[in-house]
Amino acid sequence: xxxxxxxxxxxxxxxxxxxxxxxxxxxxxxxxxxxxxxxxxxxxxxxxxxxxxxxxxxxxxxxxxxxxxxxxxxxxxxxxxxxxxxxxxxxxxxxxxxxxxxxxxxxxxxxxxxxxxxxxxxxxxxxxxxxxxxxxxxxxxxxxxxxxxxxxxxxxxxxxxxxxxxxxxxxxxxxxxxxxxxxxxxxxxxxxxxxxxxxxxxxxxxxxxxxxxxxxxxxxxxxxxxxxxxxxxxxxxxxxxxxxxxxxxxxxxxxxxxxxxxxxxxxxxxxxxxxxxxxxxxxxxxxxxxxxxxxxxxxxxxxxxxxxxxxxxxxxxxxxxxxxxxxxxxxxxxxxxxxxxxxxxxxxxxxxxxxxxxxxxxxxxxxxxxxxxxxxxxxxxxxxxxxxxxxxxxxxxxxxxxxxx
Numbered sequence: 001x002x003x004x005x006x007x008x009x010x011x012x013x014x015x016x017x018x019x020x021x022x023x024x025x026x027x028x029x030x031x032x033x034x035x036x037x038x039x040x041x042x043x044x045x046x047x048x049x050x051x052x053x054x055x056x057x058x059x060x061x062x063x064x065x066x067x068x069x070x071x072x073x074x075x076x077x078x079x080x081x082x083x084x085x086x087x088x089x090x091x092x093x094x095x096x097x098x099x100x101x102x103x104x105x106x107x108x109x110x111x112x113x114x115x116x117x118x119x120x121x122x123x124x125x126x127x128x129x130x131x132x133x134x135x136x137x138x139x140x141x142x143x144x145x146x147x148x149x150x151x152x153x154x155x156x157x158x159x160x161x162x163x164x165x166x167x168x169x170x171x172x173x174x175x176x177x178x179x180x181x182x183x184x185x186x187x188x189x190x191x192x193x194x195x196x197x198x199x200x201x202x203x204x205x206x207x208x209x210x211x212x213x214x215x216x217x218x219x220x221x222x223x224x225x226x227x228x229x230x231x232x233x234x235x236x237x238x239x240x241x242x243x244x245x246x247x248x249x250x251x252x253x254x255x256x257x258x259x260x261x262x263x264x265x266x267x268x269x270x271x272x273x274x275x276x277x278x279x280x281x282x283x284x285x286x287x288x289x290x291x292x293x294x295x296x297x298x299x300x301x302x303x304x305x306x307x308x309x310x311x312x313x314x315x316x317x318x319x320x321x322x323x324x325x326x327x328x329x330x331x332x333x334x335x336x337x338x339x340x341x342x343x344x345x346x347x348x349x350x351x352x353x354x355x356x357x358x359x360x361x362x363x364x365x366x367x368x369x370x371x372x373x374x375x376x377x378x379x380x381x382x383x384x385x386x387x388x389x390x391x392x393x394x395x396x397x398x399x400x401x402x403x404x405x
Contacts, residue, residue, distance in 0.1 A: 057137055058155030060099040060128075061148050066250045067093045068242070068300045071143035072100075072129055078122050085112050093246055100128055144298075153297035160257040160395065190221030200224045231323040232268040232405055233285040234259065235314045236398070238299060239331035241276040245301040248364060251391035252330050253296050258395040259328075259402055260292045271317045272296060275310040276303035277337050284317045307335040307377075311348035311359070318357060325357045326383070326405050328398060332364040334373055342373055349380045360384045360401050362394065 064072070069092075080088040081097070085108070089097065094105040101108060101124045111117040132138040137148035144152075187200045203222040213220060236259055238244075238252045260270045269285035272295050283295050310329070318325045335341035349359050359381025361374040371387060378385035384404060386397045 054135075054151065055155060055158075056099060057132060057135065058151040060096065060132075061137060061144055061152040062155055062250075062297065063093060063096040063099060064144065065152060065298055065300050066246060066253075067091070067096055068245055068302050070298075070300060071138065071141065074122075074125050074129055074142065078118075078125060081108070081121070082112060082118055085109050100125055102128070149294060149298050153293045156253060156297050157257055157293055160254040161261075187222040187224055190218070190223050198223045231321075232263070232266075233271065233318055233323060233325050234263055234268060234402060234405070235271040235273060235285060235317055235325075235327045236260075237273040237275055237310050237314060237327060237329045238296075239276075239305060239329070239333070240274045240280055240299050240301045241305045241333065241336075242302050243305075243332055247391055248332060249299065249301045251394045252364075253299060255330070255395040255398045256296045257293060259398045260289055260296075262399055263402060264289055271314075273310055273313055273317070274299040275306060275313075276301070277306050278303070279306075279309055279313045282313055282317060285319065304336040305331065305333050306337040307331075307341070307345040308338055308348045311345070311352055315352055315355060315357065324405060325355075326360070326402075327352065327357055327381070328360045328362065328383070328401055329377070330362040330364065330394065330398070331374075332366065334370050346376060346380060349377050353381050357381075358383045358405070360386070360404075362386045362388055362397055362401070364388045364391065364394070 064070075077088070077092065077100075080091065089105065089109075092100075097103075097105050097108060101121055103121070103124070108121065112121075129138060129142055132148070133140065133142070135147075136145060137151055139145050187203045190199065200222040204216060204220055207222060208216045208220040211220065236256050238249075238256060240249065244252065256272060263270045264287055267287075269287055270292055271285035272281070272283045272292055273279060274281045274295070281295055281299065283291060286292065307329070311327070314327045335345050338344045352359055359377060360383030361377050361381075363371060363374045363385065366374060366387070371385075375385045377383075384401055386401065388394055388397055
């Protein structure tokens with residue numbers, strides 16, 4: 001993962017007396033590659049080396065998960081494509097149809113009633129699934145294997161990396177408490193004995209210019225204060241109900257990858273919950289990026305929405321240490337399970353708040369009632385509420401929320 005930081009060099013010989021010059025040599029931007037995956041080293045090598053075939057395979061498997069599928073039933077899929085293409089398009093998604101058949105979806109729709117094309121389409125689908133089985137991405141029953149999940153996870157990781165870097169979302173998060181060896185925050189005047197590396201170049205230059213000095217004088221020098229990093233645990237709860245199918249769940253997953261990479265770089269732990277009408281999968285806050293990525297990649301959407309069980313599961317996932325604990329819920333709907341879903345949800349959030357767990361909500365295309373309810377959750381949970389209209393903005397929003405902790 002790339003993070004961009006400003007670096008500056010200041011000549012030590014420039015700080016000798018009150019009227020001697022501190023030379024500012026240069027500012028430069030540096031990008032640093034960090035972050036490792038513990039699993040699938042051969043698969044990762046394939047991605048890094050731009051093995052186009054395996055990358056396309058990973059995208060196909062990722063699309064399958066995003067459409068709520070853990071495997072393929074070719075005869076059923078082909079039958080639905082032929083009988084009612086419009087319905088099949090909703091079930092499988094255009095991206096999956098294209099990657100599975102090798103044809104543009106519009107071309108498929110135009111020719112699906114032609115017998116010769118139907119035979120060719122069926123052969124294409126069968127050949128593709130055979131190839132995936134031979135590579136070990138599917139088992140003999142066309143269910144996605146662990147190796148297939150790893151490939152989908154790696155592709156998800158690379159796609160979000162490409163999305164984050166040009167968007168400028170990679171940066172430093174500041175925590176608390178002054179500390180000589182922490183991260184730079186505010187500034188103060190330079191004192192003899194301060195480390196030259198802590199000189200705040202930009203602030204120093206601005207001070208000299210404001211005072212109309214021709215050169216930087218000793219009294220112009222500013223030094224960065226530093227803050228240590230307090231430990232944080234974040235649990236990202238992804239709504240995996242049926243309404244999240246397709247592009248929504250894909251964007252939600254990518255946001256989870258962004259959060260995990262950003263937080264782990266700052267030595268904060270991240271946990272994950274995939275919830276629908278029940279908690280489908282969960283992971284305690286961890287430093288293990290590969291475990292987070294593996295779980296996120298295989299999340300599938302189905303069923304209704306249970307907030308109560310999700311909040312209670314999050315409470316159990318957090319450690320009991322005296323640290324900052326934060327839950328962020330991403331959803332596109334109101335809770336729909338329980339005798340009184342809204343009341344029970346607010347009670348669960350109140351319990352989390354009483355345990356010093358803050359709760360934020362990212363609402364995706366919520367209606368007015370949904371927005372009002374999500375706002376209540378955030379208020380009781382002492383967190384934030386974000387309205388998202390464009391799914392492509394979810395990763396930016398979740399990083400903004402992380403930076404607000």
